[in-house]
Amino acid sequence: MQIFKVGGAVRDRLLGIPVTDVDRVVVGATTEEMLAQGFRPVGADFPVFLHPKTGEEYALARTERKSGRGYGGFTFHASPEVTLEEDLIRRDLTINAIAEDDQQNLTDPYHGQRDLEARILRHVSPAFAEDPLRVLRVARFAARYASLGFIVAPETLELMRQLSESGELQALTAERSWKEISRALMEDQPQVFIQVLRDCGALKELMPEVDALFGVPQPEVHHPEIDTGLHTLSVLEQSALHKQPLTVRWACLLHDLGKGLTPEEEWPRHIAHEHTGLNLIKAVNERFKAPKDCQELALLVGKYHTHCHRALELKASTLLELLQSFDVYRRPQRFEEFIGACEMDARGRKGLEQRSYPQADYLRGAAQAAREVAVQPLLEKGFKGPELGEALKRERLKALKAYKDRASA
Template identity: 90%
Template sequence: MQIYKVGGAVRDRLLGIPVTDIDWVVVGATTEEMLAKGFRPVGADFPVFLHPKSGEEYALARTERKSGRGYGGFTFHASPEVTLEEDLIRRDLTINAMAEDDQQNLTDPYHGQQDLEDRLLRHVSPAFAEDPLRVLRVARFAARYAGLGFTVAPQTLELMRQLADSGELQALTAERSWKEISRALMEDQPQIFIEVLRECGALKVLMPEVDALFGVPQPEAHHPEIDTGVHTLSVLQQCALHKLPLAVRWACLLHDLGKGLTPTEEWPRHIAHEHTGLKLIKAVNERFKAPKDCQELALLVGQYHTHGHRALELKPSTLLELLQSFDVYRRPQRFEEFIAACEMDARGRKGLEQRSYPQADYLRGAAAAARGVAVQPLLEQGFKGPELGEAIKRERLKALKAYKETASI
């Protein structure tokens, strides 16, 4: 039995960046031997075990063969005869196909170390094209390591194009796709993820609504970058720079989908794009089964982001409707995320990345004014049921009118 550290832990150590997850592969062992040493089995499809003390994952060396469509369409074979090189060749990228023993002796049959030095994301073997999930994984790695100068090798990009054209991407489950998308959006340069997917043709398969934004012009006075797709990428980049949470990044990716439906004769204006985009946002949410908080914020940002930009001009009654829509009384954090998304939308424009956004503090002040209305005095006046609701609404409106007057002085 020989045990090797493999994959990301080896890659990141060689890159000199913190190692978070460690995976191990065991060569020359049987399931019975692993159980005898106290390892706990967890793998349903192939033998994976948890270490009795550390809890880290140890997998028996295995080979795989394509047997169906999609990410799960593989038959695995694990036995003591499977070599380390045979195990490594089934991996996606050369930089993930290295192993080291307990003395840090490197096994690198597919030249991953050289590709690390050359800053290349390159596939290990032609079998790369058998797994459609790898299109998303490579795009995610491109987003993660773009800051270090990594790019996708041309031959690998070509295989990704073949996968995008093959129809295999449609066989991916929503859960697997979302796992990769959500992780990619939380990388330091999430816009690179979208760029790579677009470059290989996968974006128009997975998110045609986002792909449709490229080439759609906007008024240059508000959007010096003009192109709606380019603007969306810039907004994502701002999200990462400001270290915003996943729900905000997801909402920012989808906020302008309605502009992809504007008739060309109406360009560069996009009247009511907030409303027309809602059905598209809903479709993308459902396609990837995004978590509820991501779905809700994406729809709210899509519908109300222009309200956010025009906050200083809104009538108190419109401001109250906006606050009610977000349920700022019970869910203040969601409104904060909306404000953040609006600010990123404002900053994600060529040359305007450092612009101030006074709307943010104005909206926070409005929310505080509305929340400051006390309910107890109204109860003491005898209001109850629907009448109480109307009385609270009147008092909140009064508070917002006073706030607006004070804020504008």
């Protein structure tokens, strides 16, 4: 029995960056031998075990053969006869197909070290094209390592293009797709993920609503970058630079979908794109079964982001309606995330990345003014039920008018 570290643990150590997950492959062992040593089996698909003391994963060396569509369409074979090289060849990228023993001796049959030095994301073998999930994985790695200068090898991008055109991407489950998308959005350069998907034709298959934004112009006076797709990439980039959470990054990706529906004769204006985009946002949310908080924020940002940009001009009654829509009294964090997404939208414009965004603090102040309206005095006056709600609304409107007066003084 021989045990090797493989995958990300080896790759990231060689790159000199922190190692988070450690995967190990066991060569020359049987399931019975692993169980006899106290390893606990996990997963029904193939033999993976948890170490009895550390809880880390150990997988028996295995080969795989395509047997159906999609990510799950594989037959696995694990036995003591499977060699380390046979196990490594089934992996996606050469930089993930390097093994390391306890003395840090490397086994690198597919030249992963060479590609690490050249900053290339290259597939290990033609079998890469059998697994559609790898399109998303490679795009995610491109986003993760873009700051180190990594690019996707042209021949790998071509295989990704063939996969995209084959219809195999449609066989991916929502859960598997969302796992890759959400992880990619949390990388340092999530815009690279979207760009790579677009370069290989996968964006058109997975998110045609986002792909449709490229080539759609906006008024240059507000958007010096003009192209709506490029603007979306810039907004995503800003969301990562400002360390925004996943909810905000997802909303940033989807906020302008309505502009993809604007008839060409109306370009570069996009009247009411906030409302026309809502059904598209709903469709993308449902397609990937995004978590509820991501879904809600994406819809709210899509509907109200121009309200945020015009916050200083809004009437007190419109301000109140905005605050009510977000339920700022019970869910203050959601409103804060909305403000964050809108600020990223404002900063995601060519040459305007550093421009101040006074609307953010103005809206925070408005929310605070509305929250400070006390309910108790209204109860003491005998208001209850629907009448109490109306009285509270009137008092909050009064407070917002006073806030606006103070802010403009």
